[in-house]
Amino acid sequence: TPTPPKGFRSGFVGIVGRPNVGKSTLMNVMVGQKIAITSPIAQTTRNRLRGVMTLPDAQVIFVDTPGIHKPHHELGKVLVKNARIAINSVDVTLFVVDGTSGLGRGDLFIADILKRSEVPIVLGINKADLQPEPKAQMIDISYQALADENGWPLCKFSAVTETGLDSLKGQLVERLEVGPYYYPPDLVTDQPERFIMGELIREQVLLHTREEVPHSVAVVIEAVEETPKITNVLATVYVERKSQKGILIGKKGSMMKAINTAAREQMQKLIAGKVYLEVFVKVQERWRQSRSHLAELGYRV
Template structure:
């Protein structure tokens, strides 16, 4: 379940129970959010083909009989071009400093790129174990093979991995291959991550899958639909603010603002006769109804806030601040 106003009881951990925080780091569009959703078994992080889809640090919680793994999904590390980008990258770096294990996620369907090498350089002196996760195995011709886990210093049999195992400090990393989209290799990944954790308590009630409230997830589901149906400059210039949620036994009313930087972007989002906004709202409402398992009434308002990504005041209003570890 998603965190709500009801406080669940955190039980004492049994003997031998393991727990800890696992930071998922990687360049944009390698599948971090898809992996998060696959691991916790529920959609808590939005996904889209648009780079830098993830903006907020989101924690996904997987609790088994023997361990509680708290996954920290971070924004893709990239070269920032505005204040929002600088905040996102700073938050990603700060999040990794406070975890017990780092999962460095790469696109295993292609060779390593400059972004991967940049992150590898940044991880040269880690204080915690680093696992190199080669995602998108489903996009390889050999994806039918069972993924292998390679300990530090081993030579991979899969030729595409050579560019990744030659990254700086990769000799000290364990390589694991999987597909976050299909779930191939998830059991092996979970086992490997659990082995890297120490014995510890429950950090969250066992029935929670994220530390974020439903209101936050609702806003992200709206933004996901905008990312999926708009193109070019619009997705990066959009923010969503859920202003009011009113729940009754029959239906939940949600009122949200969509923030853009230019009037032309507002026109694109509304569309001819309001058809684009209707399409966004309909798809977002369906996703929200799955989230809460109930009926949703959704009303969207598009507002223009020039250069909001460069304004510290606007960013703070929308919840984009440097997060504490």
């Protein structure tokens, strides 16, 4: 990595908040590439994922986290534990809230955890583009009160329309110390391409299925073979029950075909080349309850 210019700042920014406030969407837009999957479903993000944003005068490493909520099973506990670790192992915490509604109990639960941390905090209101008039002002006031009470700076932005992001960047960089390039300037994530490929399949499962199927899915990329013309990807999707396997495959394979086509398109964008994707569906009972199986599937337990 190059020697940074004089006064260059760098460090780690943890993104925390309730599920669905737009943490992953924000990280993607900050680093300029889709490295984290997003969906309207809570618990879309399961791993701590780093996204690197390199500016002329700073390098910010974002740590995306699963939304903080009350855990119901072993996977849930692992997710919340990882979010807590993220809060305490960063230089700045960006606490993201949803601007379409005012401060709620879920936010206060997280605010209580953050108050006890030593790390500087920036409060960010996302989804500015969706704020309902004339309620917007009341909503902002509820967050302003939380910010004032704790001495946190407040920013408002939209990860989708990309408004207000420069000011957010400024607020974050200002709180970082002078430091080195932690990653090469052209790198956007520490995750291997394989991991993102698996996530892109899981994203399509989330978007195509409903109710109990989404949370019961884990994806493993078994093989990636690059040839001059095409990249062949072999994947296994694990579900917990036979019935879920049936749903995922669909009538005459129609559901799997739709998931495959959409995931393949996303992968082609990721690697900027042609992809052939083959996906198998397997039943692995109660994988979310088993710590050893969670570890096998790549979760940090």
